[in-house]
Amino acid sequence: MSPDEFRRHGHAVVDWIADYWSSLDQRAVLPAGPPGAVAARLPPRPPERGEGFDRILADLDSVIAPGLTHWQHPGYFGYFPANTSGPSVLGDLVSAGLGVQGMLWATGPACTEVETVMLDWLAELLDLPARFRSTGSGGGVIQDSASSATLVAVLVALHRTGGGRWREHGVERRHRIYTSTQGHSSIEKAARIAGLGDDAVRAVEVDPDTLAMEPAALRAAIEADRAAGLVPTAVVATIGTTSTTAVDPLPAIGEICREYGVWLHVDAAYAGSAAICPELRYTHAGLEYADSYCFDPHKWLLTGFDCDAFWVADRAELIEALSILPEYLRNAATESGAVIDYRDWQVPLGRRFRSLKLWFVLRWYGAEGLRAHVRAGVALADRFAGWVRADERFEVVAPHPFSLVCFRLRTRAGAGDSRAPSSTDANANGTDADANGTGAELDRANAELLDRVNGTGRVYLTHTRVGGRHTLRLAVGSPYTREEHVAEAWRLITDAATASQVGRS
Amino acid sequence: MSPDEFRRHGHAVVDWIADYWSSLDQRAVLPAGPPGAVAARLPPRPPERGEGFDRILADLDSVIAPGLTHWQHPGYFGYFPANTSGPSVLGDLVSAGLGVQGMLWATGPACTEVETVMLDWLAELLDLPARFRSTGSGGGVIQDSASSATLVAVLVALHRTGGGRWREHGVERRHRIYTSTQGHSSIEKAARIAGLGDDAVRAVEVDPDTLAMEPAALRAAIEADRAAGLVPTAVVATIGTTSTTAVDPLPAIGEICREYGVWLHVDAAYAGSAAICPELRYTHAGLEYADSYCFDPHKWLLTGFDCDAFWVADRAELIEALSILPEYLRNAATESGAVIDYRDWQVPLGRRFRSLKLWFVLRWYGAEGLRAHVRAGVALADRFAGWVRADERFEVVAPHPFSLVCFRLRTRAGAGDSRAPSSTDANANGTDADANGTGAELDRANAELLDRVNGTGRVYLTHTRVGGRHTLRLAVGSPYTREEHVAEAWRLITDAATASQVGRS
Structure with a gap:
């Protein structure tokens, strides 16, 4: 690929990424296909002759994007975030170009x-x-x-x-x-x-x-x-x-x-x-x-x-x-x-040459821009934790000094028969589960809630175990996540809890 | 950085890389500055406020490029090559963008x-x-x-x-x-x-x-x-x-x-x-x-x-x-x-997502394009080895089935008093050094030759020891390396050998 061909195709790839970022909110966070769906769309052997770049680029839309977990999606709350940003991507691009x-x-x-x-x-x-x-x-x-x-x-x-x-x-x-x-x-x-x-x-x-x-x-x-x-x-x-x-x-x-x-x-x-x-x-x-x-x-x-x-x-x-x-x-x-x-x-x-992306990021955002990003995540997590605490069906199960909130359903049946919140909602042992059903039943209810919420395609949360019990994690972190996205997550969670209760009554 | 800002700055970075590749042949392969020269041009602490992207991009020319060993340079023959190419860089770019x-x-x-x-x-x-x-x-x-x-x-x-x-x-x-x-x-x-x-x-x-x-x-x-x-x-x-x-x-x-x-x-x-x-x-x-x-x-x-x-x-x-x-x-x-x-x-x-760059490379070049690249490297190395063998001042010291040639001066004083080539130029023990001076003297002569050649800024070769003796390595591999560059390397090497002889006579 000559420098001039690279220039032309490179502009197209940059545009593709900009479009991808702009469209994230319209995509499902999780891919729909079963294991093997992506591989099935690829030929079993490499091409003997080279292909045009347009065909390669087209496959990003038809093969790759539908097979991704979108880590930069504003509704991505799984694991910990793996942020990126424009200046980081461009620093990496320079690094790749220098070789x-x-x-x-x-x-x-x-x-x-x-x-x-x-x-x-x-x-x-x-x-x-x-x-x-x-x-x-x-x-x-x-x-x-x-x-x-x-x-x-x-x-x-x-x-x-x-x-x-x-x-x-x-x-x-x-x-x-x-x-x-x-x-x-x-x-x-x-x-x-x-x-x-x-x-x-x-x-x-x-x-x-x-x-x-x-x-x-x-x-x-x-x-x-x-x-x-x-x-x-x-x-x-x-x-x-x-x-x-x-x-x-x-x-x-x-x-x-x-x-x-x-x-x-x-x-x-x-x-x-x-x-x-x-x-x-x-x-x-x-x-x-x-x-x-x-x-x-x-x-x-x-x-x-x-x-x-x-x-x-x-x-x-x-x-x-x-x-x-x-x-x-x-x-x-x-x-x-x-x-x-x-x-x-x-x-x-x-x-x-990985320090280039750090250099680009630190200069583009400056210390104050990066602090604003961290503070925004902490504030959103704090907001979310407040909503969880205010709903007696749920509990926050651990301190949340940063931008992750761990929470779960307190009772299997939901609000109708829930008890008052315990004196500390950071109680990680959660032994009160047995008062409202076995721990295993509550675990199942929380796992089902998580599946139901993730099944909407709008958000992605993952889980852990705290005090031996199934616990949901909401980690704020995508640079595109704003309050409306965290609020939507909470709405989907409470909707699922309500639906789950109705389904059982 | 918004998607639209990314689009604008991304195009500029792609153009910068295309220009960099086009200008490689005009650059010195090795940087000129002493240890600390790059660090001295960077502020001791990060900026409090963000900077414009134009300033960041400008520093690629003023700070980064002059401080690089240019691995993609057509005169780069050091170590082993670390190739890259347009489709590889673009595959990496997509990977970085997807995050x-x-x-x-x-x-x-x-x-x-x-x-x-x-x-x-x-x-x-x-x-x-x-x-x-x-x-x-x-x-x-x-x-x-x-x-x-x-x-x-x-x-x-x-x-x-x-x-x-x-x-x-x-x-x-x-x-x-x-x-x-x-x-x-x-x-x-x-x-x-x-x-x-x-x-x-x-x-x-x-x-x-x-x-x-x-x-x-x-x-x-x-x-x-x-x-x-x-x-x-x-x-x-x-x-x-x-x-x-x-x-x-x-x-x-x-x-x-x-x-x-x-x-x-x-x-x-x-x-x-x-x-x-x-x-x-x-x-x-x-x-x-x-x-x-x-x-x-x-x-x-x-x-x-x-x-x-x-x-x-x-x-x-x-x-x-x-x-x-x-x-x-x-x-x-x-x-x-x-x-x-x-x-x-x-x-x-x-x-x-590193497989994207492989996918892009395999599709863009196809199997036949990649084979042509490997064959070109092997042919250039073979050509170079032929020139070395034809000059009685030098010897090829090991088989060269791929695109690396290991060679060295046979005698300290050069052509004037050299002996006929040994029966096998793959003789790695090289014990004939003592016939024309001590091994240590020959080692020094080869090390000086390497320094002199690299000092031209036109090429970069590295060294090893074979049979205990200082040996020069010429590894063909940059996608920009053509026969003229290997020929130039050989001319610089023989010029240095001749100059070295004149200097001592």
Whole structure:
């Protein structure tokens, strides 16, 4: 494809995306087809001769778009958001066009240096401790995801705790990793990949109301493991757990980590973006104890996937853990010690110029524009939680400091026979279910409600379990979501609850 | 940024990229600035208020482009190519615009199904064994890089060999991984990450002429380890090593792996693309023995980084090794067993819609267009090798079945006192260096030659060591590279050699 052909087809693709974004509200959030519907529309083998671009573009409408879960849809409330935005897409476009592979400083000085500066900019925006910045002992790097950041943190912790033997001689299976019962599945996956096995992960109990880690339980687990001859190696604390956005108490956890010499990794994948707002930064209190920290601009900061921002307090230790230097990668800049080679900060060797999209986003929106985006999400979630609380058929089942609300039907039969709300609607144990039917029946009612609501095609919510019970999650986050969309979601939810009650009466 | 603003700025970015590509030949391949030059041009903190897009775009010319190593430049001959092309960039653009996160089938059915079909298309193009296809027992997935593919292969091999205990109880350090002395550094990195330690990797001797793994040495290493109570677990054979594109003998290696029950992973990161040409497919003979295989369309198949294509012969084993299913990821499609959730085929959880760029590339160029691209690279490398062979000051030091040529000055003083070429110019030991000066002096002469040639700004070559001696690598691969560019490279090389001789006389 010549540069001029690219110009012509590129304009058409840009227009297609602009039209796609403009039409999102008219689309069903979820695809209709069964498994295999998309594959069935593709030929079984590649074409022998090239095709015209118009045919390719046409298939975006006929094959691709109907087969998508539309993550940018204003009615998308599933999982956590995976935001993108115009400037992010254009930063990625420039990156793709340049086709730079920045494994070493020498293979893309701008790719490396813009990344260093952007991670410092983010550190400034979130007011991260000075030692995380490249101007201090640490520094930041873009990982593909918080999963990979957790893996890297675990590896460096093993290197530190292994007394210099881990790199050459491998891992001892006595190492233990701690996270709360609400910690992300990627922690178990990291332990498995690192050769520790799932059993090496200790699930520490949480406070039943806040679902935040109990420091006393962490201390007890560490003490018990030490007594058994095991090696407490890393704690993964979470700011904004995946299930309910619980915030682990970093100051108390950090003290324990310091006392026992345990690596503290803080996973703020979703909620880290909130720290750009001073009034939400209290959720990051105690971060000065951390050895590493990450959050995902690709979740809530208008930067497209993949862009996890990961910092360490001691970059020398990270590089020592992961560096391998074969002859064909040697170069004068690396040997000088004056540059960063980000390949040593991650699992893969190669890397894209992902900092361009961050640069575009931070400049286009500015700090105040990004704060407005986060605040809008928090305000909408707060509004939604208020509606839930005001309807006695429902309960909010966990604190909602950010833009996720976890809620559920309180009674199977709905409003007609519901009881008064419990004294705390953050009660995660929900043992009152049995008063109105078995927990299993309530679970079914909530699952049916979710299916019914998602079946409208207007919104998409997902679920979790809180206190052992089926719970609905509404996560605000698409840049196109406005109050009318959250209000529509609530209307669909209450309609479904009412219909469900009528159906049974 | 509204859809209409995106349309306007998007057209400008597309035009900028088209202009960039058109201007590549007028740019220096390498950036001029010292470490820190790019960072020094960026403000120390993010802007409080948003900026206009014109300012951002202008900085691409003033800050970014001057700080790049231009991987798509027609004079770029470094490392291996990291190709991209118009349709690839546009496929990535659509992916970024859709903003779909395809961790599960349910979160992006089209993202999942197009990937499955594209990997089957590639398997068809390369004529991979039937069991690698999704219609057989296996299947393919896009990884970010061959490094990650190797890591995943090692993990599944550990799961298989660990007798079901690896997932829960962790790795035993008795496992051993085998690769040739020419194997990629990512194999050592994978062993380190997986908790085996660098010492677990056995570097198997190679044939001194072909630099391909010696099957007898592999067998001896496996026997010795078994006798010592160790567990031979995986062999990583390479088709097209990074240093010289040596091809390990898969039929003999595969027989040994079968005999001892060892996992065979085949790393064809760079050279796999060659298998789309029937006349080059001989390099893949014996692939039917492999348990897993990967190659990088992002190296030589006009598809932008990142796009490593990774296949396993038994997908059930892979999924079993890596799957963890928390409540918040449960969904009806997953439970049905009728869909693929690619999160279980990789290290991270989240994933981009990377198969779109493959789909665009395969359709735009068609199989014949891609074959023409590979053949052009091989022909240019062959032409270059002929020029090297015809100049008695130089020698080609390894076979060059693909588009990389490894060569070096034979004598320090150049043509004037050179000897006749040795009987085989694939002699990798190069012990004749001492006849014309010490090896160290020749190494310096070759390093100086490389610096001088790269210093012209017209071309970029990198180096390796072959037979212990400094060797230059010329890897053809940019889609803009034509014969005139390879001829210019050769002219600059011979000019530098001549100038160097004059300087010393």
